[in-house]
Amino acid sequence: MKKISTKLIKKEYERLGSIWKAAESLGISGQTVHRRLVAAGVDTSLNVFSKEDKKRLIEDYSLYREEKMLDYLAMEMGRTKQFICRQAGKLGLTKNKKRGYYKLEISGKKFGRLTAIRETGKKIDGCFEWLFLCDCGNEIRRKASLVSGGFVMSCGCLHRDRTSKASTTHGLSKSRVYKIYNGMISRCKHKSRRDFKWYGGKGIKVCDEWKRSFESFANWAAESGYKEDLTIDRIDSDGDYCPENCQWLTLSENVKKANMEKHEISSRSKKR
Numbered sequence: 001m002k003k004i005s006t007k008l009i010k011k012e013y014e015r016l017g018s019i020w021k022a023a024e025s026l027g028i029s030g031q032t033v034h035r036r037l038v039a040a041g042v043d044t045s046l047n048v049f050s051k052e053d054k055k056r057l058i059e060d061y062s063l064y065r066e067e068k069m070l071d072y073l074a075m076e077m078g079r080t081k082q083f084i085c086r087q088a089g090k091l092g093l094t095k096n097k098k099r100g101y102y103k104l105e106i107s108g109k110k111f112g113r114l115t116a117i118r119e120t121g122k123k124i125d126g127c128f129e130w131l132f133l134c135d136c137g138n139e140i141r142r143k144a145s146l147v148s149g150g151f152v153m154s155c156g157c158l159h160r161d162r163t164s165k166a167s168t169t170h171g172l173s174k175s176r177v178y179k180i181y182n183g184m185i186s187r188c189k190h191k192s193r194r195d196f197k198w199y200g201g202k203g204i205k206v207c208d209e210w211k212r213s214f215e216s217f218a219n220w221a222a223e224s225g226y227k228e229d230l231t232i233d234r235i236d237s238d239g240d241y242c243p244e245n246c247q248w249l250t251l252s253e254n255v256k257k258a259n260m261e262k263h264e265i266s267s268r269s270k271k272r
Contacts, residue, residue, distance in 0.1 A: 010042060012025050018052070019033050019034050019077065020053060020076065030076035030077055031072075031076055051150060054087075054149045055151070056077070058146070062093065070085070106144060106148060111150070111152075112152075113154040114132040114133070114135075114140070114147055114152070114153065115133045116132055116147070117132060118130065122141075124143045128143075128144055129143055129144070130144045132155075135157075136155065176228060178214065178218075180221075181218075184206060184210075188200040188204055202238070204239070206241045206242075207243070210242070220246075232246055232247075233246065233257065234246055237258075
């Protein structure tokens, strides 16, 4: 294995802001990263406790505690054991010795759109399930640590509202040109599609301008002569979907062009 220099470790730590992420990026243990940084005089107290760190703590804390390996978990994450235990307490992962489960007192507290009402009495993976009231009026039951850690922020209405807003901003979500746009994005992105192998599978992409904004695509469509009976076509069949490589053709013209290209490819193959 190639030896990794302290200079590179320090650079990755400063870039990612996390000992755990730096270790993952370099393919070494968090303990090694922490030890080398301390030896180099780097202040690791600035290490940001990120959302990914919270997620790992939620997933691993109970297991490491049962195995009496919290010191090792702390070293892996580049923290002290006291800091890890303090964060675990904030996330509701601290064990109640008398009752034998992880208890979190969050009654009345609000997380995103959810307000904690009461414990349900049910335990999930050693943590209490809580009943939450969403701003929209719905009640849901979730593991307290997932909500307090910021991984669940609503009953699902937040995602629906964001999706609805995105699809109605331009007012064309039910138009034919929007269906063409969605189809173009989908066949270049989703491997589950049968035609992916002819598009995304061949390295064909949608340009950043169109991928970021449907409005940009719609404006190009209007300016380039879009009509309801036309289909989108790539001038260079091996090129990407972008303004300079796309045009509008009737379905019959598009099929005719595709057949001609197949014939040309077949002829070249036979000559070889």
